[in-house]
Amino acid sequence: MPSTLRINGKDHDIDVDDNMPLLYVLRDVLQYTGTKFGCGRGLCGACTVHLDGQATRSCLLPVSAAAGREITTIEGLSDDGTHPLQLAWIEHRVPQCGYCQAGQIMNAASLLRGNPSPSDEEIDDAMQGNICRCGTYNRIKKAIRSVATATTEA
């Protein structure tokens, strides 16, 4: 069905099956390839985007459920790559292959939005849905803590 998606502040007219998950609309129709396919079942978090600021698994979300809402992908998390988490990811040299990191960053951004200074346990809880096979977990947590601390001090 024809509809309009608002992605990273821009409107996109699309005409796809209502049931097509948002992930495939992003990647295959609109060429927002920063959001990744990992499992297709909401088990790994690679496809995480924000829907009205909340982390959402785009591989399971029918596109019809995203229409009329504010969709944010990794490409739109900041205008110029300077979201505190993006900077922290570079400072703490988190990525290895990097494939899961868009999902990790989007999930962490959603966490900090709701809880600006999470405890270590809260970070563990929030991030356990995002798999990294390269094993960057400790650097991910360090990067999140660095931003959380900065927020607390500010």
Added chain:
Amino acid sequence: MSRDTTGSTKPFHLTRRTFIQGSGLVAGGLALGVTVPLPARADSAATQAPTELNAFVHIAEDGATTLYCGRCEMGQGISTALPAAVADELEADWERVTVLQGDADEKYGPQATGGSRSINVMFTPMREAGAAARAMLVTAAAQRWGVDPSVCYAENHVIRNRENGRTLGYGDVAAAAAKLPVPDKPVLKTPDQFRYIGQPIPRHDMGEVVVGTRTYGADTRLPGMKFGAIRHVPVLGGTVRSFDADEARAMPGVVDVIRIDPIDDGYSSLGGVAVVADTTWQAQQALDRVKVEFDAGPHAVYNSPAYKKELVRRVEASAEPVHTRGNLEGAFEAADKRFAATYVGGHLSHSPMEPMASTVWVRDDGCEVWASTQDPAGIQRTVGKFLGIDKNDVTVHVMMAGGAFGRKFKCDYVHEAAALSKAVGAPVNLTWSREEDTKTGFYHSVSAQHIEASLDEEGNVTGWLHRAAFPSIASTFNPSVDRPSEGDLEALANHPYGIVNLQVESGLAPAHTRIGWYRAVYAIFYGFAINAFTDELAEKAGQDPLEFYRRIYRNNTNPEQKEQVERSLAVLELAAEKGGWGKDLPEGHGLGIAVHHSFESYVAMVVHAEVDGDDIRVHRVDCAVDCGLVLNPDQATAQMEGAVIMGMSLALYTEVSFRDGEVVNSNFHDYPVLRANEAPPEIHVHFTNTDATPTGLGEPGVPTFAPALANAIRAAGGPRHRSLPIKPTTV
């Protein structure tokens, strides 16, 4: 194509032919070297015609420098480590360097990336490429000034004249430099002159990763392209008997439904049925409606739990001796104590976060491939064979791999994308579903090992019998291979323990699935069995495990293994010291230690575990590494951190099981891998950092974690674990 799994290396030398292939004219200026087709993406140096000093070094007239990485990047950091070595010898300003991935091309030397060999094989040639280019720039500047080159030197992208202080930028002389002869033996820096080698230079591409613009094999987008989805023949050697695609063909967006048959090639597709559609989702939806009948073939007999028991039975009886030395029988007869144990491991799936993915465009004039790959030349061969064209007519753009771990060495998924593109006459992206990735991989071998050893009264190991049975990787290329070969077992005979009376035996183990290289390969189960057994022997001998390790290594007086013994002991001591070996711990806590030499590097780990019933927690890991000269301490540390996480996944959870020839696991719910909340909160990595020849680190960290954990669990009062994974998932 074979890849050495023992870690021995053949050095790659840049001959004049591969280094510089004559002079030629490229657009905008004279240049030495072959004409390089610039990648079809924006080049930051595109404003100025780049001048190619050699295959790896291009300098534009404004000084912007492009360094090419010929080896494949999958997260191990090679596309920073090697260009940094070039930049160092080039005296380049890293801020003015752009790193690009080279397409498949022999001018880059061997590009197949595995065996932790990129550093071993390419470090010196990369330095030579940088040093040669630097010498040419210096000579060009000297000629411009009419002075002898000896009064000029390069420093940070500038040539300086010692006598009068004049300077010329690299861009000013790059075109002239490219016309000069290439020095035969460029003078390399001494280590005290290094500016990037040994420094924690950040990965060149992190800025792209964090904004989502780094493009992986799954991400190529071309005008008019289509998307595929595939369901494979579920059993090795099976076939598609028939399929009914009428309903699928009528679905929206579907272009075609195509049967793919295997070809005679070790990297061939298993065969299957695929749908090509306007989007991946439409292709998957349609594929679900294709009714396929498979013939399973002879491997439908394969049930991995029963097979594992069979392997155990085979190693607990006499097997085929392949390496023998000393007098094992005599040692066993004279023993004060004898002890035996059997260790078992399951199949592993690599499961990189990016499943198998590529885009292929088959055209009348050839074929263009964009793929996550560890072996671009392998793609050229396999796809060339499939299409019946010369391999050089297959252009391969090496994309960033979203994890690989050995799996992306095999290009069955590219063969499939080529078949689909050929069938529909358009570029096709094929990204496997996670289910297909899990169910139809090239798996790490299931294995059983039986070790029997003799001890004398003082607790010295006097004899060692090691029987191993596992389906060999060679079986994937030659189905008649039905047991580990002499070469497969060499690492046991050459282990730095150097036990004087030794026999290594090979147990029958025919393969029923495709066996592949998994990060650290056979060293995973060799490292586990040898270290877990050593810890058990220490207990039998009534000795502290660290003291027992010291004794074994010091007893090896074979002069040919002196270096291996010393380096093994050095990492063992370093890990023990940093991990606080011998310290008091609360009830239920324990330290375990393990050391393993693989892929030319040496790694030891001390794991601090807590055991509470079935609950196993790892509090801290201390990892000591000898990889010779450390090229980039931060990236080397990252490789070890990653090895700990992958080691913990395979120690605790990961196993692929087969029933009636088919893999029963399907996705991350029934093939669970380690998650963030389970990661050891402290992973400390320590380097001996010697000036020895640098060796690779992609794999050597993996083998030590599982045995160190198993030993720690025992020390914490838990059971001895001889079978991995410790907590298998019931599917």
